[in-house]
Amino acid sequence: MRHFTSVTQLGSLDEAFAKARYVKENPFADQELGKNKTLLMLFFNSSLRTRLSTQKAAMNLGMNVIVLDVNQGAWKLETERGVIMDGDKPEHLLEAIPVMGCYCDIIGVRSFARFENREDDYNEKILNQFIQYSGKPVFSMEAATRHPLQTFADMITIEEYRKKERPKVVMTWAPHPKALPQAVPNSFAEGMNIMDCEFVITHPHGYELDPAFTGNARIEYDQDKAFEGADFIYAKNWAAYTGENYGKVISTDRSWTVDSRKMALTDNAYFMHCLPVRRNMIVTDEVIESPQSIVIPEAANRVVSAQTVLKEILLGL
Ligand code: AN0
Ligand code: CP
Numbered sequence: 001m002r003h004f005t006s007v008t009q010l011g012s013l014d015e016a017f018a019k020a021r022y023v024k025e026n027p028f029a030d031q032e033l034g035k036n037k038t039l040l041m042l043f044f045n046s047s048l049r050t051r052l053s054t055q056k057a058a059m060n061l062g063m064n065v066i067v068l069d070v071n072q073g074a075w076k077l078e079t080e081r082g083v084i085m086d087g088d089k090p091e092h093l094l095e096a097i098p099v100m101g102c103y104c105d106i107i108g109v110r111s112f113a114r115f116e117n118r119e120d121d122y123n124e125k126i127l128n129q130f131i132q133y134s135g136k137p138v139f140s141m142e143a144a145t146r147h148p149l150q151t152f153a154d155m156i157t158i159e160e161y162r163k164k165e166r167p168k169v170v171m172t173w174a175p176h177p178k179a180l181p182q183a184v185p186n187s188f189a190e191g192m193n194i195m196d197c198e199f200v201i202t203h204p205h206g207y208e209l210d211p212a213f214t215g216n217a218r219i220e221y222d223q224d225k226a227f228e229g230a231d232f233i234y235a236k237n238w239a240a241y242t243g244e245n246y247g248k249v250i251s252t253d254r255s256w257t258v259d260s261r262k263m264a265l266t267d268n269a270y271f272m273h274c275l276p277v278r279r280n281m282i283v284t285d286e287v288i289e290s291p292q293s294i295v296i297p298e299a300a301n302r303v304v305s306a307q308t309v310l311k312e313i314l315l316g317l
Pocket of ligand 2: 046047048049050051142150274275276
């Protein structure tokens with residue numbers, strides 16, 4: 001594996017899960033693999049889990065790690081070609097990327113959708129420039145359209161907790177005061193389309209996602225109906241995708257908050273969320289604190305997903 005930007009690049013899922021299991025059971029077995037190799041983690045946006053779990057994964061593999069928060073201490077970067085740079089940005093991404101590539105062996109990039117231009121976001125304009133100009137393997141730590149390390153961790157978690165051959169997995173939109181990217185739901189939908197499960201997405205009208213990601217999912221606008229018989233409830237907010245509303249919050253309807261009444265409609269489903277989560281907006285205290293909530297083991301699997309992917313990239317160097 002050279003670059004990793006989508007769970008569709010995992011290949012055989014049976015093999016990917018077996019590799020993940022090996023990494024989870026033998027976290028320090030490959031300390032020599034990453035020796036004298038440097039990972040650069042570059043953040044254009046905030047992070048808690050991705051930063052810590054990916055750094056831990058790299059350390060487990062014996063790597064050295066450099067972390068750069070672009071917005072704290074680095075030069076502000078111009079990203080548009082052709083701009084007369086007489087404003088507040090002293091450096092262009094087109095120099096910064098190959099320079100950063102000189103200082104490391106692998107680059108992880110977090111660069112969220114900006115919601116300025118849907119085409120730029122959905123063409124992964126920033127991430128693809130890293131792939132094109134860094135000269136190094138690049139992996140996504142949540143880009144404009146996907147969050148594959150999160151999704152791979154979610155898939156590992158579902159594989160670990162499922163009680164049925166083909167579980168019913170329901171991804172539900174839930175309210176949030178600020179506009180959030182579609183990367184997590186897009187990526188999760190992509191993952192569920194390649195996993196053996198019954199996949200249902202529920203959201204209010206106007207929150208339709210790009211069909212390129214939702215694939216064969218059943219879309220159900222009645223949240224109660226969607227929850228019936230579910231084995232996993234995956235909650236997430238996202239901003240609108242379609243038309244003029246791209247990047248906008250068009251509803252904060254708290255009747256969509258995941259609560260105990262709705263969880264009672266399921267087949268004793270597990271509750272999942274990628275975190276960070278706003279309590280009593282996305283999910284009630286009661287549900288997230290219930291024994292069915294697996295948000296912490298889900299977050300713990302972020303080390304496993306990152307280490308499995310980093311190991312594959314290291315093997316391909
Ligand atoms: C981000 C998002 O929804 O994409 C990161 C989640 C992993 N969430 C926030 O910005 C709160
Ligand atoms: N789930 C996740 O990616 O969390 P962070 O934004 O804290 O990295």
